[in-house]
Amino acid sequence: MPAGAESAGPPTDxxxxxxxxxxxxxxxxxxxxxxxxGKSTLLGRLLHESKNVFEDQFAAxxxxxxxxxxxxSAVDLALLIxxxxxxxxxxxxxxxxxRYFETDRRRFIAVDAPGxxxxxxxxxxxxxxxxxxxxxxxxxxxxxxxxxxxSHVIALIGIRRVILAVNKMDLVNYDEGKFSSIVEEYxxxxxxxxxxxxxxxxxxxxxxxxxxxxxxxxPWYDGPTLLELLESVEVRRDGMDGKFRLPxxxxxxPHPDFRGFSGTVASGYVERGMDxxxxxxxxxxxxxxILGPSxxxxxxxPGQAVTLVLADEIDVGRGDMIGDAEHPPEIxxxxxxxxxxxxxxxxxxxxxxxxRLASAAGMAQITDLTHRVDIDTGGYLAAKTLDLNxxxxxxxxxxxxVPFDPYSESRQTGGFVLIDRVTNATVGAGVIDFALRxxxxxxxxxxxxxxxxxxxxxxxxxxxxxxTGLSGAGKSTIADRLEQKLQALDRYTYLLDGDNVRHxxxxxxxxxxxxxxxxxxxxxxVARLMVDAGLIVIVSFISPFRSEREMARALVEEGEFVEIHxxxxxxxxxxxxxxxxxxxxxxxxxxNFTGVDSPYxxxxxxxxxxDTTQLSVDEAADMVIAYLESTRTGVE
Amino acid sequence: xxxxxxxxxxxRLCSGRLExxxxxxxxxxxxxxxxxxxxxxEVAAEFRNPVMLYSIGKDSTAMLHLxxxxxxxxxxxxPLLHVDTTWKFKDMIRFRDETAARLGLxxxxxxxxxxxxxxIGPFSHGSRMHTDIMKTQALxxxxxxxxxxAAFGGARRDEEKSRAKERVFSLRSAAHxxxxxxxxxxxxxxxxxxxxxxxSVRVFPLSNWTELDVWHYIYRExxxxxxxxxxxxxxxxxxxxxxxxxxxxxxxxxxxxxxVGMPVRFRTLGCYPLTGAIESDAASVxxxxxxxxxxxxxxxxxxxxxxxxxxxxxxxxxxGYF
Numbered sequence: 001m002p003a004g005a006e007s008a009g010p011p012t013d014x015x016x017x018x019x020x021x022x023x024x025x026x027x028x029x030x031x032x033x034x035x036x037x038g039k040s041t042l043l044g045r046l047l048h049e050s051k052n053v054f055e056d057q058f059a060a061x062x063x064x065x066x067x068x069x070x071x072x073s074a075v076d077l078a079l080l081i082x083x084x085x086x087x088x089x090x091x092x093x094x095x096x097x098x099r100y101f102e103t104d105r106r107r108f109i110a111v112d113a114p115g116x117x118x119x120x121x122x123x124x125x126x127x128x129x130x131x132x133x134x135x136x137x138x139x140x141x142x143x144x145x146x147x148x149x150x151s152h153v154i155a156l157i158g159i160r161r162v163i164l165a166v167n168k169m170d171l172v173n174y175d176e177g178k179f180s181s182i183v184e185e186y187x188x189x190x191x192x193x194x195x196x197x198x199x200x201x202x203x204x205x206x207x208x209x210x211x212x213x214x215x216x217x218x219p220w221y222d223g224p225t226l227l228e229l230l231e232s233v234e235v236r237r238d239g240m241d242g243k244f245r246l247p248x249x250x251x252x253x254p255h256p257d258f259r260g261f262s263g264t265v266a267s268g269y270v271e272r273g274m275d276x277x278x279x280x281x282x283x284x285x286x287x288x289x290i291l292g293p294s295x296x297x298x299x300x301x302p303g304q305a306v307t308l309v310l311a312d313e314i315d316v317g318r319g320d321m322i323g324d325a326e327h328p329p330e331i332x333x334x335x336x337x338x339x340x341x342x343x344x345x346x347x348x349x350x351x352x353x354x355x356r357l358a359s360a361a362g363m364a365q366i367t368d369l370t371h372r373v374d375i376d377t378g379g380y381l382a383a384k385t386l387d388l389n390x391x392x393x394x395x396x397x398x399x400x401x402v403p404f405d406p407y408s409e410s411r412q413t414g415g416f417v418l419i420d421r422v423t424n425a426t427v428g429a430g431v432i433d434f435a436l437r438x439x440x441x442x443x444x445x446x447x448x449x450x451x452x453x454x455x456x457x458x459x460x461x462x463x464x465x466x467x468t469g470l471s472g473a474g475k476s477t478i479a480d481r482l483e484q485k486l487q488a489l490d491r492y493t494y495l496l497d498g499d500n501v502r503h504x505x506x507x508x509x510x511x512x513x514x515x516x517x518x519x520x521x522x523x524x525x526v527a528r529l530m531v532d533a534g535l536i537v538i539v540s541f542i543s544p545f546r547s548e549r550e551m552a553r554a555l556v557e558e559g560e561f562v563e564i565h566x567x568x569x570x571x572x573x574x575x576x577x578x579x580x581x582x583x584x585x586x587x588x589x590x591x592n593f594t595g596v597d598s599p600y601x602x603x604x605x606x607x608x609x610x611d612t613t614q615l616s617v618d619e620a621a622d623m624v625i626a627y628l629e630s631t632r633t634g635v636e
Numbered sequence: 637x638x639x640x641x642x643x644x645x646x647x648r649l650c651s652g653r654l655e656x657x658x659x660x661x662x663x664x665x666x667x668x669x670x671x672x673x674x675x676x677x678e679v680a681a682e683f684r685n686p687v688m689l690y691s692i693g694k695d696s697t698a699m700l701h702l703x704x705x706x707x708x709x710x711x712x713x714x715p716l717l718h719v720d721t722t723w724k725f726k727d728m729i730r731f732r733d734e735t736a737a738r739l740g741l742x743x744x745x746x747x748x749x750x751x752x753x754x755x756i757g758p759f760s761h762g763s764r765m766h767t768d769i770m771k772t773q774a775l776x777x778x779x780x781x782x783x784x785x786a787a788f789g790g791a792r793r794d795e796e797k798s799r800a801k802e803r804v805f806s807l808r809s810a811a812h813x814x815x816x817x818x819x820x821x822x823x824x825x826x827x828x829x830x831x832x833x834x835x836s837v838r839v840f841p842l843s844n845w846t847e848l849d850v851w852h853y854i855y856r857e858x859x860x861x862x863x864x865x866x867x868x869x870x871x872x873x874x875x876x877x878x879x880x881x882x883x884x885x886x887x888x889x890x891x892x893x894x895x896v897g898m899p900v901r902f903r904t905l906g907c908y909p910l911t912g913a914i915e916s917d918a919a920s921v922x923x924x925x926x927x928x929x930x931x932x933x934x935x936x937x938x939x940x941x942x943x944x945x946x947x948x949x950x951x952x953x954x955x956g957y958f
Contacts, residue, residue, distance in 0.1 A: 014922035017929070018852055022663045054931075080797075095819060097800045098793045100846050107664065109844065121821055125803070128823035157823075250677045254710025262706075264674045293669050293705045303662050305673035305706070318681055342821055356826045359681075415824040424830040426820045 024102070027235055028109040029163075030126045030154070033136030034146035035115035038167045042136065042205035042226075043099060043112055044077030049212045050227065052101035053080060077205070095119065096126040105231045117146055120153065120389040121342035124429045127157040128415065131235045134163045134226075135186075139172045139202075142182050148189060149375045152391055155193040156338050156431060158411060162190060162198045163229050170204040174217040192378050199233070201226050242267030242302070242410050244276070244324040247358035247403075248316055252307050260291060260307035261316050263359065266412035267405075268324060270308070271299045275325035278316045279403035284325050285310040319360040321403035321413070329413070331401040332435035339366075339394055341386035343420065343427035348385060349394075350518045352551040353427065357416035360402040363554060364418060365521075368395040384514065386428075395436060399554075407431035422546045422601070454534035458492055461632045462531040464556055465624060468543045468603060469566035470595045471581055472573035474612045474620075478566060479540040482621040489625070491536050496523055498541040511592040517548055524552035531556050544594045546601040559631070563606040564624060570595050572613060665853055672699070672841040673706040674825070675804060676788070679839050680706075680713050682829035683786040686839075687779075690716040690736075690743070692728045693905045694861050695790030697735070698850050699841055701859050703788075704739060715742035717778055717787070721770035722747060723758060723907035725883050731862045744782070748774035758909045759888055766907070776812045779836060786829075786837050794846045804843045810834030847903075848928055855921045864902045867919045871895035878912030 031039050044061075047053050061079040099110040111126030127133070133154045137147055154162070164186055172178045183200040190198050202218050203210045203226055209217045210225045224232065245266040252260040270276070274287045289309040290297040300306045308322060316322065323329040341347050347366060355364035372383035373391040386392045407414030418428035455462055465482070467475040479495055486493045502509070506522055509515040520543050530537045543549050553561040573595065574582040585593035592598045603609075608627055610620045662670065679686050688703060690696050703712040718732055736743035748756075751769045758766040779787060793800045803819050805827045820828045831837070842850070854861060871882045873895050880887070882895045887909060889895075900913035901924075918927045 012926070014855075014925050018855070018925065021848075021852070022665050024664065026664060026667075095801050095816065097797075098844070099800065100794045100844070122819070124823045125821045129825070249674070250681045252707060252710055254707070258709055262677055264670060291708065293666075293673060293702075301662060303667055303670055305670035305677070307708075354830065356828070412824060415826070417821070417823065417826045417828065419828050419830055424828070424832060424835075426822075426828045429821060429823045 021102075021107075024105070024107050025235060026107045026109065027132065027230060027233065028111070028130050029132045029134050029230065030096075030111040030113055030123065030130040030159075031134045031136065032113045032123060032150040032154070033115055033167075034138070034141075034144045037115060037136040037138045037141075038078075038205045039112055039115060039136050040078035040080075041076070042165065042167060042203070042211070043110055044080040045205050045208055045211050046110075046227065047080060047099060047101055048077055049208060050101060050103055095122050098126075103227070103231060108230065113150070115146060117149070117389060120146075120149055121340070123150065123153060124157065124340055124342070127154050127159060128411070128429075130154075130157075130159055132161045132163060132230075132233055133159045134165060134230075136165050136167050137182055137186070139166050139168045139175075139178055139182065143185055143189065145376055147186075148378075149389070151190060151193055151195065152373065152375060152378075153340060155190075155195050156340065156391065158407065158431070160194075160196045161233060162195050163226070163233065164198050164200040165226060166200065166202050167205055169202045169209060169217065170207050174202070174209075176218075176220045179221075189378075199229060201229060242405075243327040243329075244268030244270050244274070245329060245405065245410060245413050246270065246306070246308065246322040247360070247413065248318055248320045248322060249359050251317060258309070259313075260289075260309045261322060262305070262307045263322075264305045265300050265302050266358065267302055267410045269299055269301050270306075270324075272297075276308075276310070276322050277325045277328045278314055279321045279323055279329040279331055280319075280401070281315055282328075283312075283314040285312040285314050287311075319402070321358065321360075323403070329403040329405060330435060331403050333398040333401040334367075334436040335396050335398075335404070336370075336433045336436055337394060337396050337416075337430040338433060339386065339392050339396075339418075339428050339430040341388060341390050341392070341428050343425055344388050345420070345423075345427070346385040346387050347392075347428060348514055348517055350514065350521055351547060352421060352521075352554075354419040354421055355396075355398060355416055356419065357402055357404060357432075358413050362402060363399040363421075363551070364396050366394045367397045370394055393433075396430070404432055404435070406434055420547070421550050451532050451534065454532070458534050460491055460534065460536065462534045463536055463560045463562060463628070463632075464527045464531055464552070465536065465538045465562050465564060466527075466543070466549065466552060467538070467540045467564045467566050468549060468606075469568060470570060470573045470600055471542055471593070472576045472578055473566040473568035474617070475540040475542075475566045477617055478610065478612075478620045478624075479538045481617050482624055483538055485621050485625060486536060492534065493536045493538060494530055495538045495540065496526060511598070513545075513592075513598075516544065520545070520548040520552065524548070524555050527552065528555045531560060542594050542600070544598065544600045546603070549603065562608065562624075562627065563603055564608045564610060565603045565606040566610050566612060566620075568612045665849065665856065668845055668849060669702065669705075669853070671825075671844065672702045675827075675839065675841040676703050676706040676712075678827055678829075679786050679788065682827075683837075685782070685784050686714040686786040686788070687717045687744070687782065687784040688712070688714055688788040689775075689790070690718050690732065691790065691905075692718065692724070692732045692735075692862060693790065694850055694854060694865060695792065695842055695845075697859060697861055698845075698853055699788065699790045700735070700739070701857060702841060711740065715744055717744045717746065717782075717784075719771060719774045719778060720745050720747050721766070721774070721907050722752065723766075723770070723886075723909060725862075725864055725881075725905065725908045727862055727864050728905060731860075735860075744778070746774060746778035746781075748777060757886075758907060759886075763910050767910070770907075779812070784836065785831060786839055788839050788841060790842055791840050792842050792845050792847070792850075793840075802840065802843075804840055805829065806838045806840065807831075808836050808838060812836070814838075848925070851921060851925050851928060855925060861921075862905060864905060865924065867899050867901040867916045867923075869897045870900050870913070872898045872900055872913065879915070880909060880911075881913050883908040 033039050062075050064079045065076045097112045101108050113123035113126055166179050166182050179202045187198050201210055202221055209215045212225055212227050246263045247266055248261045248263050250262040252262050272287055272290055276287055277284045287308055288311045290300050291307040321329050349366045349369055352363050352365050355362055369383055370393045371380035374381050405413040414432045416430050417426050420427045467479055469475050476497055483493050483495050506519050509519050527537045527539055584590040585596040594600050748770050756766055756769045791799055803822055872879050873893050879900055899917055901916045902913050918924045
């Protein structure tokens with residue numbers, strides 16, 4: 001980098017230079033603000049003036065300024081930063097950019113966050129490991145909704161220090177009163193959100209005022225410049241005073257004589273000889289060896305990638321957490337959390353999402369959305385769903401107990417993401433407030449008679465035959481014939497039919513998307529119980545959403561779920577219209593009707609597909625029976 | 637104001653708390669090293685069939701060194717892949733084979749045979765088409781042929797503006813396209829590794845390293861690198877402002893053009909006709925580090941392909957370039 005060389009003259013002793021460099025601490029900061037507040041220009045100015053821009057990069061920005069520049073004949077410094085074609089063309093920032101620079105005193109990672117509301121989700125990535133937030137406000141406009149939204153996100157992520165840069169001071173004639181009133185207003189807002197420290201500085205990214213040096217525009221301000229603030233703000237490293245936690249990433253077994261548990265120390269430290277516990281099993285052992293990146297260690301610290309060898313053979317795998325035996329990590333499966341929603345499809349309570357928390361993975365559903373945050377007022381609103389970029393407080397339930405810490409104690413073991421099970425998009429990011437109940441109290445009771453024993457007793461392998469398809473596709477007719485044929489083969493069966501179940505178990509549910517999700521969740525759970533009882537369960541439900549069918553599949557064991565798509569074209573169903581429902585829906589008398597004004601998500605890879613325009617009811621039932629005979633032995 | 641106050645407080649407390657903090661804190665390079673190892677292990681644990689792209693340069697050599705550390709005392713549980721455009725320096729190919737043999741790792745070398753059959757080369761078809769067919773298309777062929785669902789690359793965010801925008805885990809569609817407007821968030825280093833069949837990810841363990849960090853690490857760890865990084869007198873011709881080293885007799889000389897012996901070295905390595913050398917006397921890793929600390933140009937300055945047009949790296953990446 002050019003920076004160090006500039007002031008110190010050409011260095012000659014490489015070891016001394018590198019040692020100084022390696023010992024320099026690092027500040028990771030995120031820059032946020034609304035669109036057009038001048039974030040990219042400010043960062044460009046900071047890099048350029050601190051001599052962290054290479055000549056050819058500056059020359060390229062000069063050339064681009066003629067095409068895209070917004071500063072007349074001057075070089076548009078924002079073009080040093082905005083890396084995507086669309087960003088340069090539109091003059092906005094779409095995704096976060098990471099910039100690396102250093103001065104004689106510190107090294108920096110600057111994360112430039114997008115200002116547009118629709119890209120707010122992109123800033124969570126950059127905020128999650130930032131030490132400080134640099135919040136930009138346009139002196140002419142004052143605090144905007146987006147300023148509050150960003151402040152909410154960074155407060156939720158746990159950033160407690162903010163540098164408030166009031167920018168474009170040149171456009172308000174460096175008016176001290178303007179500066180003070182924005183600072184006062186922000187201090188109040190920030191205080192309500194739990195941001196502890198706000199340090200303000202008046203700047204102009206365009207003229208460079210108070211970026212690296214005072215330029216005479218603000219004689220009333222005698223505080224440090226922006227760079228001086230960044231160089232001196234105190235950095236608290238994550239996890240320094242925490243309890244020892246190692247989320248297990250990988251079990252290292254290169255040969256029978258070595259078994260180590262690899263991962264990165266999330267908090268606290270570990271020493272040879274220390275007593276540790278594997279949180280899922282509760283089994284204790286002692287640390288026999290610590291392998292660091294460069295060999296054996298006496299002690300490992302937060303952020304260090306290690307492999308632990310324990311004195312005893314205990315069962316530990318990916319997703320488990322090794323912790324201090326004196327302060328063992330808790331496990332739980334039900335949490336109160338803050339959640340930021342990041343997907344254009346709204347969050348649906350009761351829907352199953354994949355969750356990732358440290359190295360653990362599983363399924364999760366939001367059982368209760370307590371409130372949504374009103375960004376403008378900071379107040380709480382009642383809500384049924386969360387839309388893109390909304391923040392809420394909810395209860396979340398997992399399909400298994402996982403090791404965790406409250407986020408306030410450890411970022412690395414208390415933050416999680418939710419993933420949509422069909423699109424695979426990362427749809428939400430959350431932080432654990434606290435566990436609602438300790439999983440140890442409600443652990444699954446192991447009964448002496450289990451599924452295997454029951455199926456042996458009745459002599460069949462249980463399974464779920466899940467018939468999905470449009471209304472009028474022929475599901476119920478085929479299901480009925482199929483059950484008759486299975487009975488004739490002396491199989492124990494039960495048929496769960498959509499209409500029939502809605503008369504009883506699910507009579508409280510309507511046909512909105514949320515109710516459809518809950519409808520299928522209950523059916524899936526009932527089917528699971530019946531499989532546990534040893535039955536062959538035939539389910540005949542429209543079940544329009546892929547993610548709910550996948551959830552039902554995940555409830556039973558591998559191979560026990562047979563998805564059967566009763567594939568009848570919409571025109572054919574509509575022509576048959578056995579219950580006259582299509583006619584009603586078309587007239588507008590029936591809302592949310594699948595295929596008409598509510599979507600049906602076609603199965604992508606079902607075990608069986610029945611084309612009812614080609615097969616008779618008997619042939620369809622025989623096809624299912626043939627599939628069962630080919631895939632299972634019949635009796636265990 | 638508050639900033640300065642903090643500093644003087646820190647100075648007063650220096651003897652006690654700072655000592656303890658230092659003991660609890662990793663150095664800059666140690667932190668980067670551990671972060672990269674974490675990323676590499678995550679891929680091995682989560683993907684069915686990962687591969688490490690090995691381009692023989694300093695970055696992939698450092699990445700390979702990290703991969704070996706991540707799984708010690710075992711070996712990395714994935715093969716290496718080199719996409720050979722047939723225009724690499726001879727020294728690179730020699731170093732590649734030595735390195736794979738020394739570490740005892742599987743090395744897959746892939747050449748776009750179709751491109752070879754059509755006689756594609758940088759002189760006959762221009763740098764852009766050559767790079768597209770022999771590098772980008774070849775890479776896609778290799779990934780598809782072996783069904784790799786995750787591929788490590790040594791790219792760093794400080795190299796180029798569009799790389800500064802990329803995630804550590806970068807999702808690619810079945811057609812290997814990158815969609816920069818729709819990247820997955822990665823808070824707390826929680827990487828979403830779920831894919832639908834056909835999709836894959838490119839993973840960049842060195843995302844947060846700078847060029848100087850890489851050389852510092854090579855120096856500290858004493859990692860062997862290709863000799864082309866060190867200054868030596870090599871036969872050079874000047875073209876379009878680039879110093880091209882004549883590595884074999886395939887380089888067509890213009891009338892009146894004669895290679896001249898010059899002390900040069902390379903900051904980055906690629907296809908020899910497309911990679912410009914720099915005049916330098918730096919003959920060792922410490923020399924390179926000292927030179928780097930005074931340089932005024934970025935390392936990609938010597939790459940002919942980057943400057944075809946504004947945003948050309950982003951476009952190549954969208955098309956599947958690493």
